[in-house]
Amino acid sequence: MKSFLTWPFFFKVTVDELLGVDAILGEEKAKHYLRDIRNLLNAGDIYKAIELARTAVKEYSMNHLLQYHLLQALCTACSEDTPGYEENIQKYKTEVMTIGERIIDNYLNEWDIKVLLLRQYAKWGMRDEAKRILNTLPGEVWNTREAWAGYVLEGEEWKKNQQTSIIRFATLLCHFINQYSSEASLDIAKKIYWVKAAMEIEDLIYPIYDEGARDLMAGGDSSRHLDNAFKCMYLAELYCEAGDTQSALEYVEKSTAEAKYHLEMMDKTTKDGANYYPWPTKRNLSWILWEDYLLKQQFDLIRNDARFIQCFNTLKSNSRELKQPR
Structure with a gap:
């Protein structure tokens, strides 16, 4: 024990650092930041969420989850559903672009973040920037591991894969339907038809969710x-x-x-x-x-x-x- 206690002095580190306590406490604190940011966003307290997320990112600059939640808070502030969003766009646009681009440069396979930034660029009419990100996403869905894993897996693993695939692809289908019904020049009857069709699909697949999948997917x-x-x-x-x-x-x-x-x-x-x-x-x-x-x-x-x-x-x-x- 005596020799162990001399190591920190020799290597110029603290005992806590040697034991990994700082890393553990740091990880726990980052989790608390994440929880508090989410709770603020859940409660619609966007601006407090932004300030807390900025503080967290400054303290844990390499934590991409905290960076993502800062980006999402900023994008929420710029959403058309948020009062004062036009002023927020002027205030936060540069920050959204800087943070988003930094994340996707450092984490090439963070598809959710890429899609979030792509959608934000599209809303702002920045089509070239949106297309640049679009071209980095997977080219198609059909020839993927998820689509064909059912031929290889067995038992509960097979069942779980099929359920998850049904949920994900149905969600994607409903996304396309809702986008089509809202943006295509359809008459009222056709709009009603497509909105109800998407809702029926969601109702159809809901019973196959287990509790974990419900939380994860929806x-x-x-x-x-x-x-x-x-x-x-x-x-x-x-x-x-x-x-x-x-x-x-x-x-x-x-x-x-x-x-x-x-x-x-x-x-x-x-x-x-x-x-x-x-x-x-x-x-x-x-x-x-x-x-x-x-x-x-x-x-x-x-x-x-x-x-x-x-x-x-x-x-x-x-x-x-x-x-x-x-």
Whole structure:
């Protein structure tokens, strides 16, 4: 033991460094930073998340997860869903580009980060920069290990691979469908058809998720009900435009139910930073739905209906600012 205690003096290191204590404590502190940043983003406290992420990245400059969360916080601030986003773009654009480019230069296979930066460039009309990143992504999906592993694997390993592949490819299909329905020049009936088709696919594959896959692939029950709430409200709006009052009321009711469930789950699942979902405002989902959606002119068609009034009042009464878990 005596000789061991002399090593730090000889090598000019501390005992903690020799034992790896500093590295362990540093790793734990980085995890705490990550949890706190996620919780701030979950609660819609974007600017505090940005400041904390900057502090964390300054302290752990080689931790690419912290860099990624700083990038995501900055991109959330620049999202059209965030109040004051136009001013934020002017404020954060250079920082987003600098951090994003640095990460993808140092971590060539960080596909999520590349896609995040690509999408941000595309939103800003920086097509050449977006295409440059696009050309570094895998060329196609078909001839990949995941697609053909089912011929090789067996038993539970085979089953897990097939489930994960179904989930991933269905998610990709729904992404294409939703993009097509929102950006193609479709009439109302076709938009409704495609939005409902994507929702049916998601409902179809949901039972094959195990609990771990739900958290990994879809952000858990909370984000599923969050997505459904927005999609149902969008369908209700489309049905109003189509003049179908009964269907519009049905989907307003579905959206309200999904929002209430999401609120309950969100309160339960953010304490440790899990169920991570960056939120663009401190207003909760119920608040956004009644203020940003149900006040739209399109809903005048059903505004005086008792079913609509009940949903409106339910959402309004459940509206509050999101809070950081203690």
